[in-house]
Amino acid sequence: MSHPAEAFLRLYGPAALVTGASNGIGRAIASALASYGLDLVMVARNETALGELADDLAARHGIAVTVIAADLSAPGAAGAILGHPSVDRVGLLVAAAGFGSAGRFDTLPLADELAMVDVNCRAVVALAHGMAPRLVARGQGGMIIFASLVGWQGAPFAATYAATKAFVQSFGEALHRELRPAGVDVLVAAPGPVATGFGNRAGMALTMTDTADIVAADILRALGKRGQVTPGRVGRLLTMALWPLPRTLRVGIMGRIMKGMVQGKAGIP
Ligand SMILES: NC(=O)c1ccc[n+]([C@@H]2O[C@H](COP(=O)([O-])OP(=O)(O)OC[C@H]3O[C@@H](n4cnc5c(N)ncnc54)[C@H](OP(=O)(O)O)[C@@H]3O)[C@@H](O)[C@H]2O)c1
Incomplete structure (x- = not known):
């Protein structure tokens, strides 16, 4: 890592609040932070998975x-997390909890689409809003929030998911500028396809993927240096290929890619 662990700990410690720590990218980031010596407050719904990871990281890194087992789609979940005494020591928020869905919009259950907006957007705003004044008061700290390659344009057959990630992208790039003078580093991470539990839950067959460990390492390396990172080799390649194209063309390409990933679902030829 380009951040020596001690410097990282001084800037962003003594503890990190990591949502989505039970799986995938959040889990990989939590593990890396533990290896730097940061204490952790880990949030997800799967308490068993969190407990097993907590025992392992505590034993290996002291x-x-x-x-904190919580469903971030529930109203008040973010508030309850922010009120937990362990959060008082947090210098870094990693808001990795999130999920997607795939299929033609009219065939997808509304409750799931709205829960996605709550987890991917509402909870991120609530957690960032709770953490920002604490970090500003300390004059240092960081927040990592998760956009996506699909958030750069509309993504047919993952319309709500792409829109939630466009929201996070815009929110984060603004916060980066707002909070930098106060000493707070905000980083928007926009991965491409990553081999995690994400594809399974969203019903997307991801083919070319980055690993969660590589993505986590790239994200942590970028923190404090930039406001934006596209982690992983696959993510960077796809971004380079898509980014120069006109937005309308990218929407069409995204639609074809998504269609290929979710074929067989209702409404998709
Ligand atoms: N994987 C990709 O291809 C990819 C690409 C671009 C962006 N991203 C973004 O990266 C972030 C991490 O995703 P991932 O790939 O690591 O997916 P993942 O392996 O499915 O992990 C998602 C994490 O979010 C937690 N989570 C989901 N719903 C939750 C809820 N209602 N309340 C609390 N926690 C919840 C899950 O824990 P529980 O199930 O235990 O609650 C899990 O720990 C997400 O924001 C995702 O949108 C992923």
Whole structure:
């Protein structure tokens, strides 16, 4: 890592709040932070998975880990997390919890689409809003929030998901500028396809993928240096290929890619 662990700990410690720590990218980031010596407050719904990871990281790195089992689609979940005493020591928010869906919009259950907006957007705003004044008061700290390659344009057959990620992208790039003078580093991570639990839950067959460990390492390396990172080799390649194209063309390409990933679902030829 280009951040020596001690410097990282001084800037962003003594503890990190990581949502989505039970799986995928959040889990990989939590593990890397533990290896730097940061204590952890880990959030997700799967308490068993969090507990097992907490025991492992505490034993291997001698850190303190607090587990908070919470459903971030529930109203008040973010508030309850922010009110937990362990969060008082947090210098870094990693808001990795999120999920997607795939299919023609009219065939997808509204409750799931709205829960996605709540987890991917509403909870991120609530957590960032709770953490920002604390970090500003300290004059240092960081927040990592998750956009996506699909958030650069509309993505037919993942319309709501892409829109939630466009929201996070815009929100994060603004916060980066707002909070930088106060010493707070905000980083928007926009991965391409990553081999995690994401594809399974969203019903997308991801083919070319980056690994969660590589994506986590790229993200942590970028923190404090930039406001935006496209982590992973596949993510960077796809971004380079898509980015120069006109937005309308990218929407069409995204539609064809998504269609290929979700074929067989209702409404998709
Ligand atoms: N994988 C990709 O291809 C990809 C690409 C671009 C962006 N991203 C973004 O990267 C972030 C991490 O995704 P991932 O790939 O690591 O997916 P993942 O392996 O499915 O992990 C998602 C994490 O979010 C948690 N989560 C989901 N719903 C939740 C809820 N209602 N309340 C609390 N926690 C919840 C899950 O834990 P529980 O199930 O235990 O609640 C899990 O820990 C997401 O924001 C995703 O949109 C992923």
